[in-house]
Amino acid sequence: MSIADHDRIPEIALDWHRSGIGAALATVVETWGSAPRQAGSQLAISGLGQIMGSVSGGCVEGAVVNEAMEAMEDGQPRLLTYGVSDDSAFAVGLACGGTIRVLVEPVGEGAARLAPSLLAALVAARATRQARGYAISLESWERRLIEPGEDPAVDVRLRSDKSGVEADGRFIAVHNPPLRLIVVGAVHIAQPLLVMARSCGYAPSLIDPRAAFGSAERFPGEEISEAWPDEAMAALAPDARTAVVTLTHDSKLDDPAIMAALDSPCFYLGCLGSTRTHAKRLARLRAAGVAEEALARIHAPVGLDIGAKTPAEIALSVLAQITQCLRRGA
Template sequence: MTERAAHDSLPEIALDWHRAGRGAALATVIETWGSAPRQAGSQLAISGEGEIMGSVSGGCVEGAVVTEALAALEDRRSRILTFGVSDETAFAVGLACGGTIRVLVEPVGEGAEALPEAMLADLVAARAARQPVAMAVTPEGWQRALVAPGAEAAVDTRFRSDKSGMEEDGRFIAIHNPPLRLIVVGAVHIAQPLLQMARLCGYDGTLIDPRSAFGSAARFPGEVIVEDWPDEALEALAPDGRTAIVTLTHDPKLDDPAIRVALRSGGFYLGCLGSTRTHAKRVDRLRAEGFSDAEIARIHAPVGMDIGAKTPAEIAVSVMAQITAVLRKG
């Protein structure tokens, strides 16, 4: 698994701080109204020494949250804070108008109202294993539980939409989905802007191409490049429901092995470069290999939304737009 960025590793950071004896609290946005700076589920980790990582606003309430977090580490009690962000303050942090946010502050470790270390460790372990998990917190009584997909229909809806928030029963559900991944087969020109755009959209990118002259670090600086044959590489990467796959080589010897693995994987998106005529030939080959029409229908080809794209960057825009539409709209 690609290492999470620091801003997305706040449970891990809080656990490390706690285990190092420095103390740790987690602050989480649980509700917003109006033009709130950060969405529900956004977090801020605070150490007992006043160090912070992450954000629950555009900077307008962090100071007050840190003060309350340090107090929570003293009295070992969780609390919910409500902040109204004025229009003037909102403008200073880049918003058109103000809003209201509610923030849950939880000290880690001992205490009847605290977030237990063992539960936080289980959450961190699930995240490390790319297992989706939700943290459910009931402020009335401070009951907590980790919820897996399939356990509750309402929570499953939140997993699909990637949306944390309050339920009607008074629980706050914090969704922890694995990072999104984009696997690109073919180190062609389109792959260069596509991987860059995917990263901006929050995806961990992996490029597969056994041709070392194509998939070189000089052409793709900073990218994860796998030089195995595409089917072997995909099987090792084990695409899941948070993974999009795009084939770009335009060469059946490379694309077809990847497509065969992708069609029977858990990936949520498969897009393949090629004209309508090229795709028709691809469909014939897949049918001859025993793939059903339902399986073949999973392929988005020609890849990308029809926006009249011509250049590699424009095609990359169309591909990311289509991936986003499939992810968010199904």
């Protein structure tokens, strides 16, 4: 499962450096007030002035690019602060009224630069879904790539998915594995749900052994498994960065997937069906030996109650509930 292009900021910076045109990374390290992007948001800048990503949603990118071009020339990182600038708010400043600090790091060899080998190690970890904390001293520019379990401060930030500055002056950027969404049932709701999920940064996978449902014509470009749901779930191995949604209404298909999901650390499990349907589902799962604690993890009827009627509206309610669980906890 590939990382979406708009999230491939370190990868793109490394590609630009390796191509010989030069690269720098700009990262939001702190925010105050109504900042448009959170800490950890990144912008890659090439030596030709190309950009990917954002640090402010367009308010200060031009100024950051100019600073990055200079950083690539002199090899020195920069800590930049941007806030409200009244008449020039849309040129160099935040019209929203917030304040941000942005770290600009040129990629290359040299004590103050971001070493290509360190950036390559980060990219390799991201490619294999390994969580990492990127720590940099904002005074000495000393950098480390930290694995889970090596540093309590990094572990806390990885669990909360929140980058930021520590009391010791280090900025820790969180690089968690990309989010995944596993959908069981190639029904009408799945079509808008997969599109919406991808726009929100999820790598979606679709499971349906019924070839007529999970066809490439109905789901162009999607990863579709025709294996039985429990086998497909075993192959996909949902982790703590995975949401699972079952949509078939067929207990022969949904139940094996639900049981597999409950045996995993997935952060969300939602199941389509009415309250009566869910009551019957719970009875079957209890009879199969599933514990009450596990059953309590199931979100059903699936989605937030927003009065959704159409397949697209139901998909929206499902993705909203997934987001709520991801950001606020179950």
